[in-house]
Amino acid sequence: MTIDTSILTDDFRALSARLGQDPLQVQGPGGNTSIKRGNTMWIKASGTELADAERQDIFVAVDRAAAVAEAREQAGDGSCKSTVLDPAISLRPSIETTFHAALDWPVVAHTHSVATLAHAISPDGRKVAIEKLDGLPFVMVPYAKPGLPLTREILAKATPQTQVFILQNHGLIGCGTDVREVSEIINEVESRLALPKTESLYKVPTMPAPAGLHWADESWMALDEAITTWLAGGSYYPDHVVFLGPGLPLADHDGTPPAILQPGVGILLRDDATSSQRAMLKCLSDLFLRLPDGWNVEAIGEAAEAELLNWDAEKYRQALAAQT
Known part of the structure; x- marks a missing residue:
């Protein structure tokens, strides 16, 4: 053909x-x-x-x-x-x-x-x-x-x-x-x-990060109480779930979460995070730097997250992304 x-x-x-x-x-x-x-x-x-x-x-x-x-x-x-x-x-x-x-x-x-x-x-x-x-x-x-x-x-x-x-x-x-x-x-x-971008004045913590992790440039989100609640409480679009997992966890578990939220301190990112995982964390920061005051957000929900995590098509995409 x-x-x-x-x-x-x-x-x-x-x-x-x-x-x-x-x-x-x-x-x-x-x-x-x-x-x-x-x-x-x-x-x-x-x-x-x-x-x-x-x-x-x-x-x-x-x-x-x-x-x-x-x-x-x-x-x-x-x-x-x-x-x-x-x-x-x-x-x-x-x-x-x-x-x-x-x-x-x-x-x-x-x-x-x-x-x-x-x-x-x-x-x-x-x-x-x-x-x-x-x-x-x-x-x-x-x-x-x-x-x-x-x-x-x-x-x-x-x-x-x-x-x-x-x-x-x-x-x-x-x-x-x-x-x-x-x-x-x-x-x-x-x-x-188009929405105006708020400038972040965040400075990376001086305290050392745990082995295998570092403080992400997007750590400013951990200092905003509302954003911290939203990040810990759910996911807001499919690719976040696929590449970062559901929400951002507050603690490490089994060495698997690519990013870990430390409220009031910063966000820890694995040294070996893939380019896709880094891009998704930056996307969160870019988004919340533009979200107007007074707007609430709505997560996709646990059922929708589970559908994405257990989907063969997304596991295939994750496997390809893990190579970069």
Whole structure:
């Protein structure tokens, strides 16, 4: 079978790389982009990083019709592994291939935008986002587990005109007829949702950290009582759970938590923390530096955390991320 590689244009790779290299848009292996023509869709492979889009082969070609059938739960299991066009390839398509395939736009980009997350994890912020995005072809989508559950929610809200999806406790999707249109609509959303950043004056503790750990640059969060309560009390978007575990623990256990919260002191980070784990901790800091005073936040809950922790698709992504 001849696979149409001309669909993977330089401008599509450039957009993907630009999003992936901006920690305020994408962190580590999070986010995904796709481009389609006819029955072929190229999408980021699970566990790869958008930042590498111009220097590595991070995209997988899938049979779009087969992926749409999985999105509509007419075939397959929703993983879209069987829709990959090249049987020799070892990479899996993104766990979110189903919604990319089902959305009838040639280019789709999904990010974990910090500005979007600051609104999307907060009941107060969601109301404000609706006002800020007035006039755009936009819908708000309730939280659901990535994969088929999220695809169901997206398709229940989408109209043929919808180009912007704010995913509660998850992120942003921008759609368009071409790369330029997607880039422009994402920039417009970012501009409207932008929040001023508070400067942290935190200084790393002088007390030595336990062996194998160090005080993280993001330790300022441990000095804010409200943020400390939120961090210890739950998780606010899927990638936090996948890479840092549920919430931030207050004590070490079995040498496994990558980050440990010490209220009033700082946050301990393992010396061997992966780049993905470091990126997720920075994302938390970037988010809370922008969360307006008076906004409350809403965790995804223990049941949602358990679904992510026990999911084979996320264990696969964790295994790939552990190599970097």
